[in-house]
Amino acid sequence: MLTQEKKVPSMNYAEYTTLVYGTKMIGKSSLLSQVPDNLFINAGGGLEAISCYEEKVSTWDKFLNVGAEFIAGQHKFKAITFDTIDRTHKMCQDYMMAKLNIIHPADLAFGKGWDLVKSEFLRPIMKLVLSDYQVFFISHSKEIEITTRTAKFSKTVPSMSDGLYGMISSLSGIILFYDITDTEQGEVRLLRTSPSEKWIAGDRTGRLSNYGDIIMEAPPVDNWNKIQKIFNGEIVKEI
Helix, strand or coil: CCCCCCCCCCCCHHHCCEEEEECCCCCHHHHHCCCCCEEEEECCCCCCCCCCEEEECCCHHHHHHHHHHHHHCCCCCCEEEEECHHHHHHHHHHHHHHHHCCCCHHHCHHHHHHHHHHHHHHHHHHHHHCCCCEEEEEEEEEEEEEECCCCEEEEEEECCCHHHHHHHHHHCCEEEEEEEEEECCEEEEEEECCCECCECCEECCCCCCCCCCEEECCCCCCHHHHHHHHHCCCCCCCC
């Protein structure tokens, strides 16, 4: 029987899929390692200096096995992080090219190769996003040049391809840009939560974006706990 009740917007951050992106080694993985009971899908190294739970995954077959075991639920984890989602997608693409015996997805006419890669990639990812587990995607950042009728400027965006970004952004309720800015006191690391012509960010709930930029403090401060408190309204920015 179809549902008879209208759902209400969730105010539980654990129910929101989140994309975190920024320049290499800025602290994205360190931040998400503070998420309790979070399993990292390590798709290319870089976690050697971070204390976290990880599964090293170098092939799509290995990811499918790990993902199936994770969904089965015989574990203590409450969240899963793709570090990075770019490399995870590349494993899927390599797998499909080998399966189809082609050198590049564009080798199949009318976009069929790309469609097959997309279908294969989304199948296990959607199972995770629609599950009761929280999902995090990590990506690096890149600069692109934007030209309008009146101006030309640079914009910081996730490093993933346009096709991959289209998939991941549609699945993400929150997009956070981990940035560095110069102040009179020196460099400050912060999370951009609101969209700008200079970067991509956003929050469908409005709870983080209404707060604005969140300053990331040095260890041993638990920055993730700080983000949770802002989302829950326990921390309000001083005006």
